[in-house]
Amino acid sequence: xxxxxxxxxxxxxxxxxxxxYMMGSWIGGFWTFGxxxxxxxxxxxxxxxxxxxxWRQAQxxxxxxxxxxxxxxxxxxxxxGGILLIVPGFISDIVGLTLLLPLTRPLYRLYMxxxxxxxxxxxxxxxxxxxxxW
Numbered sequence: 001x002x003x004x005x006x007x008x009x010x011x012x013x014x015x016x017x018x019x020x021y022m023m024g025s026w027i028g029g030f031w032t033f034g035x036x037x038x039x040x041x042x043x044x045x046x047x048x049x050x051x052x053x054x055w056r057q058a059q060x061x062x063x064x065x066x067x068x069x070x071x072x073x074x075x076x077x078x079x080x081g082g083i084l085l086i087v088p089g090f091i092s093d094i095v096g097l098t099l100l101l102p103l104t105r106p107l108y109r110l111y112m113x114x115x116x117x118x119x120x121x122x123x124x125x126x127x128x129x130x131x132x133x134w
Contacts, residue, residue, distance in 0.1 A: 016089030023090060039093045043085025046100045050078045073109045081105075 024032040054075040058068040081099025084092040098104040119125035 012092075015091055016087075019090045020088065036088045040086045040088070043082045043093075043096060043100075046085065047078060047082030050100055050102075051075070051082070054078055070109060070113075073112050074105060076112065077105050077108045 020032060020036070023035070027035075054071055058071040058075065061068040061071055077099045081096040084096025084099065087096075099108055116125065
């Protein structure tokens with residue numbers, strides 16, 4: 001599995017470099033740099049605003065005695081989307097933006113829920129005790 005993951009990461013980096021190069025040849029280096037900087041700032045802003053919404057929602061659910069399962073998955077989507085927007089590259093920006101938009105976020109949440117469900121049902125998901133286990 002680690003070798004497969006390494007291959008995916010290297011391919012993603014190469015695709016991002018190719019995308020930056022193509023955008024630079026299309027609109028120019030200055031504008032490409034500006035666009036990358038703008039999407040990074042947008043990612044930082046959206047992490048804060050959407051993250052606060054998810055945090056408040058999780059707190060409300062916990063105060064009312066409900067488990068915040070779906071809200072935690074939304075929080076992971078917000079975190080991953082913001083990180084992808086901060087990382088330079090246009091493909092990662094598109095995926096990151098779709099992770100942050102409330103309209104498309106439920107699709108990712110459903111995918112993550114099904115993935116976690118398969119892990120739990122297959123017995124590949126374990127919870128270890130924390131740092132106090134000595």
